[in-house]
Amino acid sequence: xxxxxxxxxxxxxxxxKDGYPCQDYPLxxxxxxxxxxxEAGDRVQLKYLREPQFQSLELYWYIRLVMExxxxxxxxxxxxxxxxxxxxxxxxxxxxxxxxxxxxxxxVDAIIKLVKEKPEFFKxxxxxxxxxxISLPYASYIFALAMGTGKTxxxxxxxxxxxxxxxxxxxxxxxxxxxxxxxGTTIIESLRExxxxxxxxxxxxxxQVAK
Numbered sequence: 001x002x003x004x005x006x007x008x009x010x011x012x013x014x015x016x017k018d019g020y021p022c023q024d025y026p027l028x029x030x031x032x033x034x035x036x037x038x039e040a041g042d043r044v045q046l047k048y049l050r051e052p053q054f055q056s057l058e059l060y061w062y063i064r065l066v067m068e069x070x071x072x073x074x075x076x077x078x079x080x081x082x083x084x085x086x087x088x089x090x091x092x093x094x095x096x097x098x099x100x101x102x103x104x105x106x107x108v109d110a111i112i113k114l115v116k117e118k119p120e121f122f123k124x125x126x127x128x129x130x131x132x133x134i135s136l137p138y139a140s141y142i143f144a145l146a147m148g149t150g151k152t153x154x155x156x157x158x159x160x161x162x163x164x165x166x167x168x169x170x171x172x173x174x175x176x177x178x179x180x181x182x183x184g185t186t187i188i189e190s191l192r193e194x195x196x197x198x199x200x201x202x203x204x205x206x207x208q209v210a211k
Contacts (some may be wrong), residue, residue: 035047049150050149053157153194155191159180
């Protein structure tokens, strides 16, 4: 069974090959295509970002705009609730079930309801983090990059593109403010420099389009 990140990567790569279609917010396609040279393919010659950074940026906007920021449960259901068998979903989501439970619990909604409403169930399974993820009333994701791949640059790029999208589409649900927690002022200053430089480029492109 493919991991979630592999399924998302496949879909994001297809989105790239199709030219980043987004009918409501076409600016995102301009922003992403501006990052690489030549034709879109499995790997591209990047102008500014490293491959892991660019893949993360693509994935972020794919989830935001194409998938419309689904709740984490809906995200897993999209990929693992396709056969009517709850075992794939439970394995991917981290809910251990017995063969008898796989037969008796009819569908994914039923297992989600069990976790949410039956404390003895998730406590017996020792899946407190799963309960917390399911119980959140909003979408919540954690992006992870290996050390040295450029997390600071990626964070600055995401903030800058969010602000650019908010400027182009003021009625859209885009970030207009950002609260960043960092272990030291050096990272904050680096983020500010990255965000300002990227935002200036994006604003210039927006003005050119407006003309």
